[in-house]
Amino acid sequence: MEARHLRYALALAEHQHFGRAARSLGIAQPPLSTQIAALEREIGELLFDRTSRGVVPTAAGEAFLARARAALAEMTLASVDAGRAARGETGRLRIGFTGSALLDPLPGVLGRFRRTHPGVRLALQELDSATGTAALLAGELDVAVGRGNPRGVGAEDLLTVSIGTDHLVAVVSVAHPFAGRSAVELDQLAAEDLIVSPDAAASYLRPVFGADRAPLDGATLARDVHTIAGLAACCAGVGLGPNRMRLIARTDIRFCDVEPRYRLPDLAMSFRAADRSPVLAAFLSVVRLNCSDVGSRLDDLLARHPSVVADAARS
Amino acid sequence: MEARHLRYALALAEHQHFGRAARSLGIAQPPLSTQIAALEREIGELLFDRTSRGVVPTAAGEAFLARARAALAEMTLASVDAGRAARGETGRLRIGFTGSALLDPLPGVLGRFRRTHPGVRLALQELDSATGTAALLAGELDVAVGRGNPRGVGAEDLLTVSIGTDHLVAVVSVAHPFAGRSAVELDQLAAEDLIVSPDAAASYLRPVFGADRAPLDGATLARDVHTIAGLAACCAGVGLGPNRMRLIARTDIRFCDVEPRYRLPDLAMSFRAADRSPVLAAFLSVVRLNCSDVGSRLDDLLARHPSVVADAARS
DNA sequence: TCTCCGCGATACCCAGGACGTATCGTGACG
DNA sequence: CGTCACGATACGTCCTGGGTATCGCGGAGA
Structure with a gap:
């Protein structure tokens, strides 16, 4: 069975007339007759009742046509979906x-x-x-x-x-002495309890404090920038993180640049x-x-x- | 697009290899290549990535194949459903x-x-x-x-x-004098209050009482045989109906044949x-x-x- | 009852395309 | 660098889908 057979059967059901259906398909009437006959032979059932003034689907035909419509719809959807997938839309x-x-x-x-x-x-x-x-x-x-x-x-x-890109900034509670300052010095930070992410503590913040490992090894660890900010608000110490952390809109914290400016990865x-x-x-x-x-x-x-x-x- | 293209694409996706897919389809490899190429040209997207050791569906191909499977399934169902409908199974x-x-x-x-x-x-x-x-x-x-x-x-x-086929029987309450009798005479019924269906009263019970219209014109009407039996159980009169009414299994009613036996339509x-x-x-x-x-x-x-x-x- | 008309089926021919065979281009791997 | 395997291309052939002409038949009207 080919898609052509489905299209022909649907056209015939729509026009209830071999001649008109064939014309709507752009073919002559005899080939339509032969194709429908071949389809019926393959299915093993009569799909249309032929009368002297036209044609009407049998019960088997109605059942077939419903599935045929679905099948053809799937085929056009196959094409549409392929295009969508190729354009990254699905x-x-x-x-x-x-x-x-x-x-x-x-x-x-x-x-x-x-x-x-x-x-x-x-x-x-x-x-x-x-x-x-x-x-x-x-x-x-x-x-x-x-x-x-x-x-x-x-x-x-x-x-x-x-x-x-980011550079390092500090976040502190509004109650912290640093609050209100636009910048703090790096060596002032070394004396504070620090709050940093495990990532930062393990790798890219290492060079900041040079040989002095104490500030980072003793730091409070928090994976998430919001947790760092929250801990800072709790006066748990001075949080260190990327300057996009400034987008956190808590009223109980303040941000300070770190001097000298240190660019993060x-x-x-x-x-x-x-x-x-x-x-x-x-x-x-x-x-x-x-x-x-x-x-x-x-x-x-x-x-x-x-x-x-x-x-x-x-x- | 023809069903052949769908079958070929599915075989190719299954075997991931033009040669093996072609063999499984019973054709040679070159026609499969050209058919797939024609399909891709019609869709407007590459459906398979060709490598030197086989072939793998692209994202567009995966989307297409899913619909193709559905379309072919609909086509086989069309055939199956037509057969079922022709055999009166649906x-x-x-x-x-x-x-x-x-x-x-x-x-x-x-x-x-x-x-x-x-x-x-x-x-x-x-x-x-x-x-x-x-x-x-x-x-x-x-x-x-x-x-x-x-x-x-x-x-x-x-x-x-x-x-x-049916003949006329009477149904009465267990408390009725007729209860326990296996048969009653027709002229005894004429003196009773009767319960019959409108159908019966209007047509086929007319000849039973001959010229005497009083018993039927004054009868209680009930469309349903169960209602007739129920009314009889209420001592509302003597119910008349087809003898298959005997299948009603109420313990508060009794059935009597009517003599002479009158065959109903x-x-x-x-x-x-x-x-x-x-x-x-x-x-x-x-x-x-x-x-x-x-x-x-x-x-x-x-x-x-x-x-x-x-x-x-x-x- | 006969004739005409319209519809679908059949017969026959032709052309397009699907398939087969042979061969080529090209990566992968030893 | 040679070989191998895979897909693409070239080309011939045959099948089949479609066109034209015609037939069979049932219904409608005279």
Whole structure:
């Protein structure tokens, strides 16, 4: 059975007349007769009752026609869905991210992506940078947002773009002596109880205090920037984190720049270099539109998916 | 797009290899390549990523394949459903019946039909004989069970078979003087308050009392045999009805034959002579199996639907 | 009752395309 | 760097879907 048979049967049922149905199909009447006869022979049942002034579906015909309509609808949907999938409008995207990215680039990017690609299911997960990289390489994530470029075995299979720069700021309770000061000196911090993320304590904050390991080794650890801010509000110490932390709108805390200014590793978005998923491409093209400093590297990647880029830009 | 393209794409996705897929389809590899290429050209998207050691569906391909599977499933279901409909296994049957038919032939017939044809939706409706005939002619019913052959304009378009004979019996309260008697004389009844159905009072019971219209004109009317029996139990008079009324299992009533025995018009099942519905044929073939006295007329009708009869007999 | 008309079925021919065979281009792997 | 395996391309062939002409038949009207 071919789709042609379904189309012919539906046309015949609609016009109840071989001649008119054939004309509507752009063919002559005899071929339509033979095709319908062949279909009935294959099914093993008469689908139409022939009368002298036309044709009417039998009960078997009615049952067949209902399924035929559904089948043809599925076929056109197959084509439509393929196009949508190719433009990254449907599918799934699994994103792991470090908490501080939720403060700035992600709300804009994800909000825009959800609006322009409502058919894509987003699976979001807060992860520290190292876990995100591992999950990405294991194929459990499609995108990982972490601080700094991924390192370790397999990292060469990933592509990474910067989606935001930060420098170190301190957060304190309004009751703290630092509150009201626009900046504090680094050596003043060494004498305070510090609150930092495990990521920061283990890696990129190490160079800040030079040889003096005491401040970080004795620090209170909190994975999330909101927890750091909350602990600071509790007067548990001086919180240290990226300056996008300033977006936290608590009235019981104050922020101070740290002097000398210390630049943190960039917020970085990674994905598998071999990943040709159009959904990923669509997501990256939204990222490019929303983040000014991603550089031109994305353009080269997105050249592989012209329709995706055009689709994203249109929205 | 033809069904062939769907089958080819599914085979290719299954084997991830042009050569093996082609072999599984019983064709050579080059035609498969060209057909897939033609499909991709029509869709406007690449459905498969070609590598040097095989082939893997793209995101667009995955979306397409899901719909393709559904479309092919619909096509096979179209064939299956057509066969089922032709054998009367699916569809709808609207049956109007007079209440007393529910006592004897219908429970057996409908029970068997429901078991053998679970896919047929039955629409059942209690109707008096005249209304049933009218609804049948109006196309609102497929089968009407009434007492006596349909009469009136259009009745020649109907076919009718007898599905049961009855004679007149009386029903009385256990407290009534007739209770315990196996038979009562007709002229004894004339002196009693009678309870009869409107149908009976208006037509086929008229001849019973000859010129004396008083017993029927003054009778209590109740459409349903159970109501007649209930009223008799209330000592509201002597109920008259078909002897299949004896199947009513109330302990507060007794039945008596009426002497001389008066044969009532047969319980008759009617349907449109022009109705070629396989569901009707299936139903009638079950009727023939369940009712011994339908005569041979049904056989001629059912000869039009050999597969239906075979199907019903098998169960 | 006969004739005419309209509809679907059949007969026959033709052309497009689906398939087969042979061959080529190209990555992967030893 | 040679070989192998896989998909793409080229080309011939045959099947079949479609066109034209015609037939069979049932219904309507004279």
